[in-house]
Amino acid sequence: MSYVPHTQEDIQQMLSTIGVKSVADLFKDIPASLRPKSFNLPESKSEFAVTAALSKLAFKNATGLINFVGGGFYDHFIPAAVDALAGRSEFYTAYTPYQPECSQGWLQAIYEYQSIICQLTGLDISNASLYDGGTALFEAMMMAVRHTGRNKVILDSGVNLIYRTMLYTYTSNLSIEFVEIPVVHGQSSRQDLLKYVDDQTAAVIFQNPNFFGAVDDYSDMVEKVHEFGALAIACVYPVSLGMLKTPGEMGFDIACGEGQSLGIPLSFGGPYLGFMAVKSQFVRQIPGRIVGATVDSDGKRGFVLTLQTREQHIRRERATSNICSNEALCALRAAIFVSLLGKAGFKELARQNYQKSEFAKEALSRVKGVQVKRSSPTFNEFTVLLPCNADTVVQRMIEKGFACGFPLGRFYKGMDNYLLIAVTEKRTKEEIQRLADTLEAVL
């Protein structure tokens, strides 16, 4: 392949073939106000000058805050061994192995990641990962739509608004009919579910713990959903599965979620990790890559990318999804993180999150004007009612060195005075007590 740029003649020929006058015409769908005024860029600067300018910008971020913000993404401890192992040159690519049989080490790592996801969710088949929690939920929903041949989706409003927005955006040109059922006192309304689920329903989607942190046993709801031939989808927080009933145990057909909490640092915009597991009967419908174990001609154990006929490079437009890749490096981090903790360590991690969060509830309930909501059991995140606007309180707390929580009014109407507080294993007793004292001082 030659790297000679297109000549004016080439460009004219291409333009006339597609019936466009000039290159500028190709951009006319973009409003003029959004187009660059000029490409006349400022003079270049030295590396030193650029580094200094960027450091100055970065310094504007509030760093070093004591973090009590969750809302789907959590501040968990990441052992140094995760970086050391995932950073090895043999592994250090975000990309999926395209010559799979040559990449036995990678395939084994993904196979182990899949095994871990299956164990955590209590389901049979995991794919090699998807881009993030939101895309995983979208893929789960579309899988249910394809499988049932129906287009009505019931969405619990306890599902993270970010994910709900993604579902609406992704399906804006598809004829999916969404019904949202409300959350009442932290729990999904069982009556509303029964009112809306019918034989036209493709899927019912729950989140556990839900956005308010409330934990529920959805077994009875899943049973109802199945009576109508629809699929039940659970969006779950993996760390909580060290302690809570698994989606598999509740009878869910599909579990998915955000894998950031498994050894991936908090970062605005990611990269994060979508995971997805299904019952074995859906092995042909699950999107994305799957690594399988097999034996070679000498009978030695080996790994392969398997069941590829579901995927777009073979099935074209009838593929299970247009996701043909995975989030390999993040999946590797998750596999290393969980392996380092081991079974007992993972349970201990979940237990610490739960107990520290319960301790925070106690500490905060002693703060004058703060009302801790206790209508539902929670895992490591809970809701408090403040005597004033939560956004204002968050601002004041930042000045005192705390990221004290997520103001629920940003996502839910009429909840301006509610604050969502997450407590991970990283928060010490002392930090939690200081959170309570500082809150008392700023209120």
Add this chain to the structure above:
Amino acid sequence: MNIPKNILYTKEHEWARIEGKVAFVGITDYAQHSLGDITFVELPKVGEILKQSAYCATVESVKAASDVYAPLSGKVVAVNTQLATHPELINQSAYEAGYFYSVEFLNQAEQSNLMDAASYQKYVEGISK
């Protein structure tokens, strides 16, 4: 090559056996042989309306997924549920136990677009040469 006399064939190697108002549909012995070991079939849904020559099913063998086209238009009456767990029936018995589905056909005249055993035999010999 097994090419039974009493049934109709398409150029895409599907067959249709007419029984009253219903046609049984599958892929031919030639097709199953060319595909090799079949590992999975995706069948149409009961009640689905199919159009002659349009996509109706997918057959997967070890390395490929192939589309299957409906030999006749009509409404799917039943599908061969055995194939979900035993896709190898297509290899073992392409014209009997390995059938795909049965369809209540809409238009008898469409049958004239299909080949009889003798024409199909010739057609297959033409491909093999």
